[in-house]
Each structure stands twice: as structure tokens, then as C-alpha cells.
Amino acid sequence: MLKAESVVKKSAGVFIGALALSLLAAGLPAPASSPQGQDPAKGLQYEYSVVLKLIQVHVTDKRGHPVRDLKKDDFTVTDNGQRMTVTEFETHALRLPAEEAAAPEAPAPGPAAPEARPSGRKIFLFFDFAYNNVRGIIKSRTAALHLLDTFVRPEDRVAVMTYSGVGGLAFHEYLTTDHAKARQVIERIGHGDVKGRATQIEDQYWRLVQSTGGPFALGFRAEAESNRQESKSMAQKYMLTLTGLARALRLVDGQKDFILFSTGVPNSLIYGYTPDNSRYRADVGGAAGDHVLRRQNEAMYQEFGASGCTFYAFDTREYAKETSLFTYDEQTLAMGSRAMTVAIDPTSIFKDDRQSGLNSLKRITDITGGRYYSNINMYEKNLAQVQALTGTYYVLGYSITEKWDGDFHDVKVEVKREGCQVRAQAGYYNPKPFAEFSDVEKQLHLYDLALNERAFSRLPINVPMTALATGAEGISRLAVLARIPAEVTAKLAGPRVELVALFFDADGEVSHIVREQAGAASFRGRDMDFAAGATVKPGEYACRLVIRNLDSGLSAVASSRATVVKPLMTGLQLGTPLLLEARTGGTLIKAAGRNVRESFPWADIYPYDSTVFSPVLTELPQGVTSLSVVLPCAAPGSVAPELAVSASLVNAASGAQEPLFAAVSGQVRSGPFEILTVEFPAIGAGPGTYYLHLYAEDRTTGTLGHAVTTLVIPR
Numbered sequence: 001m002l003k004a005e006s007v008v009k010k011s012a013g014v015f016i017g018a019l020a021l022s023l024l025a026a027g028l029p030a031p032a033s034s035p036q037g038q039d040p041a042k043g044l045q046y047e048y049s050v051v052l053k054l055i056q057v058h059v060t061d062k063r064g065h066p067v068r069d070l071k072k073d074d075f076t077v078t079d080n081g082q083r084m085t086v087t088e089f090e091t092h093a094l095r096l097p098a099e100e101a102a103a104p105e106a107p108a109p110g111p112a113a114p115e116a117r118p119s120g121r122k123i124f125l126f127f128d129f130a131y132n133n134v135r136g137i138i139k140s141r142t143a144a145l146h147l148l149d150t151f152v153r154p155e156d157r158v159a160v161m162t163y164s165g166v167g168g169l170a171f172h173e174y175l176t177t178d179h180a181k182a183r184q185v186i187e188r189i190g191h192g193d194v195k196g197r198a199t200q201i202e203d204q205y206w207r208l209v210q211s212t213g214g215p216f217a218l219g220f221r222a223e224a225e226s227n228r229q230e231s232k233s234m235a236q237k238y239m240l241t242l243t244g245l246a247r248a249l250r251l252v253d254g255q256k257d258f259i260l261f262s263t264g265v266p267n268s269l270i271y272g273y274t275p276d277n278s279r280y281r282a283d284v285g286g287a288a289g290d291h292v293l294r295r296q297n298e299a300m301y302q303e304f305g306a307s308g309c310t311f312y313a314f315d316t317r318e319y320a321k322e323t324s325l326f327t328y329d330e331q332t333l334a335m336g337s338r339a340m341t342v343a344i345d346p347t348s349i350f351k352d353d354r355q356s357g358l359n360s361l362k363r364i365t366d367i368t369g370g371r372y373y374s375n376i377n378m379y380e381k382n383l384a385q386v387q388a389l390t391g392t393y394y395v396l397g398y399s400i401t402e403k404w405d406g407d408f409h410d411v412k413v414e415v416k417r418e419g420c421q422v423r424a425q426a427g428y429y430n431p432k433p434f435a436e437f438s439d440v441e442k443q444l445h446l447y448d449l450a451l452n453e454r455a456f457s458r459l460p461i462n463v464p465m466t467a468l469a470t471g472a473e474g475i476s477r478l479a480v481l482a483r484i485p486a487e488v489t490a491k492l493a494g495p496r497v498e499l500v501a502l503f504f505d506a507d508g509e510v511s512h513i514v515r516e517q518a519g520a521a522s523f524r525g526r527d528m529d530f531a532a533g534a535t536v537k538p539g540e541y542a543c544r545l546v547i548r549n550l551d552s553g554l555s556a557v558a559s560s561r562a563t564v565v566k567p568l569m570t571g572l573q574l575g576t577p578l579l580l581e582a583r584t585g586g587t588l589i590k591a592a593g594r595n596v597r598e599s600f601p602w603a604d605i606y607p608y609d610s611t612v613f614s615p616v617l618t619e620l621p622q623g624v625t626s627l628s629v630v631l632p633c634a635a636p637g638s639v640a641p642e643l644a645v646s647a648s649l650v651n652a653a654s655g656a657q658e659p660l661f662a663a664v665s666g667q668v669r670s671g672p673f674e675i676l677t678v679e680f681p682a683i684g685a686g687p688g689t690y691y692l693h694l695y696a697e698d699r700t701t702g703t704l705g706h707a708v709t710t711l712v713i714p715r
Contacts, residue, residue, distance in 0.1 A: 051402045052088065053079075056255040056308070057394045057413050058369065058423040064385065066392035067420055068093050075396055078412045088397025120155035121257055121390055122175055124309075125182070127189060128262035129164035130238055131357055136316025136376060140261035141189045143314065143379035147259065148183055151387050158182045162189075165234050169241050181507065228269075232290060235265050239296045246303035248440045250429050256309045257390045260364075261376070263317040264357020270294050271359075297360070301367045305426035306408060311370040312386045313361040314379065369423030406432035434553030449555050450502050450544040461488050464617035465558035467543050468533075470575030470605055471567030472634035472672040478503060479533030479600045480543045481578070482558045483617050490525040494551030501532035501591065506540040516591035520549070523587040529610065532591035533600025538566040568634065572641070572696055572705030575632035575673075578606050579616040579692075579709065581624050604670045605632050619712035620683070627680040628665075632673045633696055633705060640669055641698040645678050649711070652689040662694070687715040 055077065059067040072089035125144050127137065152158060157175035160182050164170075172185040249256060272289030304311065358374075365372045371389065373382040396413065406429055413424040437445065465482035480501050501514040512534035530545065545558040567573060588610035590602045608615075608630055616627070635641045647662040666677035678694070689712050696705040 050399055052397050053400045053428070054088070054395055054397045055411060055413060055424055057396060058310075058389055058392070059394065059415055060389070060421045060423075062419050062421075064421075066093075066388050067417075068392055070394065070415065070417065070420075072396075074416050075394070076414045076416070077396055077398060079398070079400065080409050084398040084400075086396050086398050088395070090395040092395065093392050120153070120157055120177070122157050122159070122252070122254060123152065123390075124159045124161060124256060124258045125186070126258050126260045126262075127160075127162045128260065129162055130234065131263045131265055132261070132316055133263065136261070136263065137189065139376045139379070140314065140316055141186055143261070143376060143383065144186045144259070145183065146380060147383055148179055148186070151383055152179055154179075160185045163238065163241070165237075168237075169245060176508070178508075232269060232293060235269055235293055236296060238265065239293070239300045243296070243300045243303050244438060244440045246300065246307050246309065247438060248444050249304075249309060250307040252308075252444075254308065255393070255425075256307070257386075258304075258309055258311045258368075258370070259386070260311050260313045260361070261316055262313065262357070262361065263315060264313070264360035265297070266355060266357050267359040268355040270297050301364050302426065304364065305367045305369075306428060308425045308428070309368055310390075310423070310425075311364045311368045312389075313365050313370065313372045314376050314382065315358065315361055315372070315374050316376045317356060317358070367426065369425070403430050404433060405430050406436065435551055437553075445553060446500060446546055446548070449546045449548065449557055450500075459488060459491060459554065459556045461485070461556055463488060463545070463547070463556050463558035465543070465545055465560045466576075466578075466615070466617045467541070467560040467562035468576040468578060468606065469562050469564045470632050470634070470673075471538075471565060471573055473636070474567050474569065476536055476538050476564045476567055477533055477600055477605070478536045478541060478543070478562055478564050479531060479602065479606070480545055480558075480560060481606075481615055481617065482530045482545050483615060484528045484530060484547055484556070484558075486526050488547065488556045489520070489523050489528055491554060492520050492524060492547070492549045494549050495519055495521065496550040498546075498548045498550050499530050499532070499589065499591065500546045500548070501534075502544045502546070503534060503536060504542040504544070505537075508542075511536055511541070514591045516589060517550075518589055526587065527614075529588045529615065530591070531588065531600075531602050531606075533602065535600075536564055538564050540564075568636075570636060571703040572643075572698055573634040574694065574696055574705040574707035575605065575634070577678075577692065577694055577707055577709045578608070578630040579711065580608055580613040580628040580630065581616050581621060582612065582626070582628070583614045583621070584611065601671075605673060605675070606630050607668075607670075607675060616711075619714050622714055625683050627683060629678040629680065629694070631676040631678055631694060631696070631707065633676055634672055635674050635698065636672065639700075640667075641674060642700050643667065643674060643676060644697050644699055645676065646695045646697075647678075647680070648693050649683075649685055650691040650693065651685075652691060652710075658685070660692070683711075683713070685713055687713050689713075 057075070059070060061067055068091070070091075072086055075086060075089075077084045077086055125147070127140060127144075129137065132140075148158070154177065156179075157177055158173065158179055159171060159175045160173040161169065161171045173182045176182060270289060270293045358372075362372045364370075371382075371386070373379075400409075408429050409427050411425065411427045413422050415422050434442075434445070463482055463484055465480055468479045468481060470477050470479075497518050497520045499516045499518065501512075502510060503512045505511045514532040514534055516530075516532065530547075532545075541562045541564060543560045543562060546555055547557070548555040562576075565573075592599060613628065620627070631645070633641075633643060635643075643664070645662050645664050647660040648657055649660050650657045660680060661682065663679045663681070664676055665679045666675075668675045676696070689710065691708055692711045693706065693708045697703070
């Protein structure tokens, strides 16, 4: 199996991302890390390098059926007009379930080309709420669920995204193989999601124009023009948002297949319209096009085409058409305090495609090499064709000299065999330095670092981190504490370092993000501790910490998991114990939350002197036989409890348990917590992994509390 962007020699780089804005991800590229001999302290050096460029190509015959028997010599490829030598070649042929059932058990002899096992498609289900209608959305939901049931294979990664005039762009699932989660998102889509429908303004405008034969009452025209300008602003926002998405997706590995459910941006809004298709004249009731929208619209198409995105557009407009011939014969248009009854030609507004969004949908499918489907009612037949098209393709590879300049390369692929139609991405962009990334690209880079073990700019250095959970007075909190070693901080060139803690809940959704920026000069080349936390709901959490240089993109990542239990309203509840060793600590940076309620009061729950103690986050350092433990204890009531603590060690391998002497050296009241400092002067256990159990008892009431953490004793 070829790997996209297989590297022959690769300088250090940055990026690629996973988009979410509730993103969960995988299937991202794994370019090489910093080249040997390069000094990371000087930042990433962007040099020329030779890489293997891979292009995915779809070929169909005159009837639109995939062509599966082509060989490498059947293809010619040009890159910026230069004929390239194709050195790598793969055939991918995904059979439909019916084909698999009918296929003979014995393999066919002598395949024309080596057939690779499908590695999984990247499928984006895109529900456009801004340019759509209620019934079209409902039908789109049915089609998308059918796609999940019959189209998607276990290895396929599915993303679910929406765009609305009110909420903008949102990813509800991002390239996940958990198709059940994608289904849950789609099942929740309904008529309430269709907000800010921009097509309504354009429809109303043309009904009013056509009803009066051109120039109409000044008041109505002024108000209609005002509404139309608002519609243009909505269209511009739509185009710019999706253009930003397309640019960010340039660097997402491989082919991206978009299934778009939309009526499209009205053609008349962008390119203008006259009833008789003549040159625009105000006296015939037409409207001129908008050159700004036209330029931005074409740029959006080109960006998707250059990002390896192929659009299969399902037009929901046909399903929305009224069957009654008289539905729009008479309609009352309300504008402000006025109302006007106008006569409408039922064949004009819905059947004149110069006004509809058909051209927009066809244009994006043509440029990206996809297909346009005019009637959402025929989704079963049309999705079967999309299945065949997306599952059958060729991969062509050729060597290029890569430059870190962000320039565009125009790629053309042709087939020598007559009667074949070729669809491939329009080109690609060279990588660019991290400092030139857009905000969307930097966001994707952040999620890629958090979710992709082989992220481009991720340092292969372990960053130990522990998760600490507490609960009191009905409030659950989760914090992370990481030790960023000097080996990492020495490589963080530049003045600005960003530290981002991400908390993912049991569904994989981003529950909280806590950010902090720090000047690297104060801790470069030294150990540094970082603490961050948030108020969360009870449940299971995966925690990630991304340490990222904001000039170069060079980064390191830490991970941990935690279980947050429901806070008790009575009795004792112990938080996660924090283990400390008596050693001069590094710099401690504590992130501030967005507000007081959501922030983690670190100094109140886990107070320790970082100039004297260092957290034990992985294993006990060599030669250390004593520990101090900070133990938060939630004790409801106004009277301070009289607490006694005992402890035991359980061998993780054998299950053997032995008591451990513990002494309480300090007890401080902090809000609803009693903060205990517990000393373990002698830990005599041999090397191994142990569970340290701590038990607290309120001698006044007899209530008990329990907490456990892991302790590793090295050889």
C-alpha cells in the first residue's frame, strides 16, 4: 500500500489536521520528523526536498461506469505543464455487495494491475442548511442514513458537517470509523435546523420583479434591494467560510469525498439574470451579476479542486417543488407594514435554472471531478453510482522537488484509451511555514497533534502527565498536571509557546479546552510543570496536552485518562492523590479558565511549593524511598472533621497487598475541602507497578472515604 506523500528525503514540517469543531479524527498523514543533524532550537528549516507525490484518479467509460483494467502506461501526467514519469501505480476496486455475492470463489487469473486492499475512504456528509428547505433536509437525512447502511464500509471514515446562515460551519463528527456515532448525529437533523434560508430572499425578490414587469413601486423595490444585499452578504460569508475550509483541507492526506445536500447558491445572485437571457437592462426587470461574489465563488471551487476534495451534489430543490400548479399563482408578499398581492407565473421561479442554484452545484462537481444529481428522490440509485465511483480508482505516484513556498501546482491526467473520462484533483499546493498558517489551519494542526500519534510536527519525546479528579458540593472538577522536560523546552525556539489542555468525554467530544500562552525564555532548557483544569460532568475522560511553539509549529504532546465520579452530598469524598518528591521543582505554570466557575482553583485544591517539591507523574525516581501526598477530602458541613488516614500497596502483577505506614503532617480547610498532607517516610516495596490505596475516616461521624493512584517503583 502506498502512503500518501511517501518521503524519500523530507525536511521538518508542520500540519495536517483534523477538523472539528467537535473533531475526532484519524486517517491523517505521517510525514517525517525533523531531519537528523538539524538544530531544533533554531526552529524548523524549510529546505528543498524530494518527495513522492500521489494523485488519485477516477476513470469512467461513456456510460459512466468505472474502468478497472487500465495499466500504468495508459496514463500521462503533467505537473505545471511538465510531463512526469509515473513510478508508482495502484489499482483500487471496491466491489458492491451484489458483486461480491455473485463473484466466484476462485480469484480471476492474471489481474491487469496489482490490486491494493482498500484502505478506507474519507467521506464528508455535508448538510447545507443555508441553501435548502425543510422537506429537502428531511429527505437528505433519509438518504444519508441509507448511505451509512449500504454504502459505508467498516474501514471508511465518515465526517458529518453542517452549514447554516446563523451558526456557520460546524463539524459534528470528523472522520470517524464509529459509524454508529455518525448515525446518531444524522438522526437528530430535522426541520428545526433550517435557519437563515438565504434562497427565500432571492425567490421573493424575483417574484416581486416578475409580477410587475420590471420597475415597480419605489418603496417595494428599495426594500427588496435591501433584502437582496443582505442575501449577498450571506452568500459571501458562505463562500469565504468554505474557502477557508478548503484551504485547510489541502493538507489532509488523500482523497476527500463530499456528499453535499443543498439547493445551491442562486445563480442569479452571483451572475445576474434577465428574463429573456439577453444582456442586462434595468428596464426589462433583470439584475446585474456581482463581480465580487463571482470571483469569491470561483476561488472557492478552485480551492476545493486543489485540495483533493471531490463533490457529489444532491440537489434538494427538485424534491421541494410544489406539485400543485396553482400554489404560487397568487401570493401575498409582506414587507414591513405593507403587503402586496402579486400574480406569479408558476413556471418561472422554480423552473428557470438561471435563477436557481443548479449552476452552483454543477460547477463545484465539475471542477472537483464529482457528479451532480438533480433529484434527491432518486438517492438510492444515485448513491449506488457514487459508491462505484468513489470505490474504484487508481493511484499514480511521481517524484517532485518540494519547496516550502505554498505555491500551487496545476496537475493534468489523461488516459490514452479512447472513450474514457478522467477525474482527478486539479492540483496541489506546496507546504508552507507554520507562521503563514491561517487560523483554521492552526486549529486543525492543534487537533491533529492531540489525536494523531504520528503528527507532522510532534516531537517523539515522552511528556509525563497525570489527571486529577475531585468533587464537592455537587461540582465535579478535572485537572491535568504535566512535567515538560528540559529536552522539550530546549527545542521550543521563538518567544511564544502555547499550552492547550483538551478534555474529551466518553463520546469523544471535546468537553473543554483550556489555553495558556507563556514566554519560552523563562524556562527554555529547564523542566517546566503545567497545570490546567475545568469543571466537568461525571464520566470517563481522555486528556491531551499540546505544547506548541507558535512561530515554528514544533510541538510535544502528553496524554492521560481519568474517571470523574458524581460528587457526594454527604460523607467523605477523596480526590485523586497527588504524589510529590522532595526535590527542587521546575517552573510551575497554571492556566486560567474562561471564568471563575469553570476554572480550576489549583492553589485551593492541590497546593504545594514548587520550589521544594516536584510531582511524581510516572515512576518514583531512582533512590527515592519517601513520598509526600496532597489529598483533597470533601467534607460537607461547617465543622472541620477529625480525619485519620491509612494506606496499603497492592502489587499490580500478583495482587499481593501490604500495609504502608502513613502520617498526616498537615490539614488545611479550603472551602468545601480539607486538604491533607500525608507523609510516607519509607516505601520498602521492590521494583514493580503498584496501586496505592488511601483510606480516610472521620472519627467524629464514622464516615469513610477512599482513593487510589498508581505508583511505579523502578529497578
